[in-house]
Amino acid sequence: MKKSLICALVIYCFSSVAAYAAENPSVKALLSEMSKASQQLNYQLSYIVINRNTIEPLRYSHAVENNVQLAHLVYLSGPMREIIxxxxxxxxxxxxxEPFTIRANYMVAPTIPLLNxxxxxxxxxxDFVLLGKAREAGATCQVLRVVSKDGMRYSYVLWVDEKTKLPLRADLVDRDGDILEQFRTISLxxxxxxxxxxGELQNVQLPQVLSLPQGNLTHTYWKVSWxxxxxxxxxxxxxxxSGxxxxxxxxxxxxxxxxxxxxVSDRNDQSLKSQLVRQGRRSLQIYVSGKNEVAVIGDIPPETxxxxARSVKFSPVAAKKVADSNAVNNSPETDVAPESSSQ
Structure with a gap:
């Protein structure tokens, strides 16, 4: 009798674990499915981007025609703006x-994070952490958190549609848990x-691809050490x-x-003292180091x-060679300094 009871409990436990695993797939696998769906499905997302002071409505469309990815982002308020x-x-x-075209595999635009x-x-x-289920835009979603392992950058909380595997909502969260920005889908x-x-975009006449100058520097008089x-x-x-x-x-x-x-630039009379400016997700940290001014701008926490900025190291000898070369050549892109900037 006892053996039968123990066997029944073991079977029940294993079946419960299997059922839980079936309903809660690994978070990494879920994100991989999301990335795959965002690149292979034909879909249209109408969503809003909510910052602390603004709400921006957008529409993002994606399709695959003859193994070519097509995408169209339209800003739905204000002056006409679109990206193809x-x-x-x-x-x-x-x-x-003036409109322009560049060679790239992604848009520089407020698209829902982690799409590609x-x-x-x-x-x-x-780290990817599953938080549970919720509804967004009328759909049942798996909710998960994407958090940095070192704690030196922001995190995302994502709502992934269980049916299509497309992301329907993303909250950008700082280390204190405050929401800095939200992407919320209205319709899918x-x-x-x-x-x-x-498919009609294939026949639209767009600007010719710009020939952008490539950065030709491989060495400089400073390096970021961290x-x-x-x-x-x-x-x-x-x-x-400019100017x-x-x-x-x-x-x-x-x-x-x-x-x-x-x-990185030389410090002058117009240089600002070391200071921090933060607007939403964007941080601007200005740091003065001797005769040099360093500015770090990006989607990172102010402390980072x-x-x-403080990790930037300078080589006085290399700096003098760069200055002498600029004086002789009067060129904005002269590469003569011997110290590598690679990490």
């Missing part, structure tokens, strides 16, 4: 400026109707500020979810921006 992606080309159209992210890469630096449409509408794990440096650039002769060097860093830029 056709494969590896993205066109920016704004009624207040590399989940395997992000899992090295972020999935099907061939979206594909037919976006960044949070996962942030990788991209192009290093040198240029003159002045002040030379500035900059480098962009990204971890695939957030990014920031470091700007300050630590990055």
């Amino acid at each position: 992606r056709r494969g590896g080309e993205v066109s920016y159209i704004d009624s207040s400026s 992210s590399n989940i395997n890469e992000l899992s090295k630096y972020y 449409a999935v099907g061939d109707g979206v594909s037919k509408a976006l 960044v949070p794990n996962g942030f990788k440096p991209e192009e290093l650039n040198r240029y003159k500020l 002045t002769n002040q030379m500035v060097e900059s480098q962009l860093y990204s971890d695939g979810l957030f990014d920031f830029s470091v700007y 921006a300050l630590r990055i």
